[in-house]
Amino acid sequence: MTKNDQSKKKQGKRLTAVSALHYVRLVYRSALFVLLFISYLRLRLSGGETQALDLPSVLLNVTWLVFVVEMVLRFFPSRYESPGSQKQFARNYIKTGQTDIAIPDNNAVVLVALIWIIFNGLFGALHMLGVLDDGIMILLCGFYSVCDMICILFFCPFQTLLLKNKCCSSCRIYNWDYAMMFTPLFFVRSGYYWSLLALSVALLLRWEITFYRHPERFSEKTNEYLQCKNCTEKLCQHKRQLTTLWKQIERYTQKRIKRLKKT
Numbered sequence: 203m204t205k206n207d208q209s210k211k212k213q214g215k216r217l218t219a220v221s222a223l224h225y226v227r228l229v230y231r232s233a234l235f236v237l238l239f240i241s242y243l244r245l246r247l248s249g250g251e252t253q254a255l256d257l258p259s260v261l262l263n264v265t266w267l268v269f270v271v272e273m274v275l276r277f278f279p280s281r282y283e284s285p286g287s288q289k290q291f292a293r294n295y296i297k298t299g300q301t302d303i304a305i306p307d308n309n310a311v312v313l314v315a316l317i318w319i320i321f322n323g324l325f326g327a328l329h330m331l332g333v334l335d336d337g338i339m340i341l342l343c344g345f346y347s348v349c350d351m352i353c354i355l356f357f358c359p360f361q362t363l364l365l366k367n368k369c370c371s372s373c374r375i376y377n378w379d380y381a382m383m384f385t386p387l388f389f390v391r392s393g394y395y396w397s398l399l400a401l402s403v404a405l406l407l408r409w410e411i412t413f414y415r416h417p418e419r420f421s422e423k424t425n426e427y428l429q430c431k432n433c434t435e436k437l438c439q440h441k442r443q444l445t446t447l448w449k450q451i452e453r454y455t456q457k458r459i460k461r462l463k464k465t
Contacts, residue, residue, distance in 0.1 A: 224284075228352070228355060230268070231344075237261055238257065238261065245337065265344075269398055272380075273405055286370040286371045286435075290419060290420075291419075294425075295427065296427045296432070303420075304422075305374055306367065308374050310364045314375060322385045322388075329389045339386040340386075343383055354437065369437065369438050380401075384399045384402045385399075
């Protein structure tokens with residue numbers, strides 16, 4: 203193996219800037235969720251119900267600001283964002299010369315939307331019946347925000363079970379993430395929280411309008427930007443490494459169990 207090949211191999215294993223930012227988001231979103239959860243528990247243990255603005259104002263303001271900044275940045279092209287969200291922009295459309303627009307996961311979009319609406323509708327019904335308070339709906343959003351990063355970094359049930367897309371870069375609903383994340387806020391009667399929901403819906407609408415006006419940007423066959431050779435994320439490599447590590451741990455555990463049984 204030449205030095206050039208070895209260098210390329212090392213670069214393939216190195217965590218890219220885009221992937222590193224995903225891990226950073228996972229850390230601070232997890233921290234915000236834990237802080238919100240602890241604050242909610244303290245309020246509940248004190249004997250009160252939590253309305254929309256009962257949680258600590260500083261924590262709420264920081265959480266609100268973090269997600270507003272994330273969403274506003276998503277409206278603009280960035281080399282530090284996932285190709286999955288960036289394919290909507292004209293500057294990232296690299297013509298392949300083909301005209302056959304193929305988007306395999308497009309047929310499952312309606313199904314994903316229906317499942318998500320029904321799933322969150324159940325929480326909304328419980329909220330309207332008084333079973334769940336505003337605090338739970340806010341916590342649900344925080345939980346979804348952590349799950350969003352887990353889907354990107356480790357395992358996505360939508361990709362595996364419904365959409366069947368090859369990776370996040372080709373995902374048809376990538377920019378639905380914030381709208382899905384803040385769906386529970388629909389049931390919280392507060393303009394403060396509805397501002398997050400409104401901004402997330404604006405992102406979704408911009409994404410869908412762009413898709414119907416320029417579907418060629420969303421297809422790997424017509425947009426070279428979505429092909430593996432141009433990927434700046436390389437999450438598939440990290441996922442394979444994690445799968446390999448898990449199998450190694452599983453084999454080691456099985457060996458240890460066999461040894462313990464023999465003794």
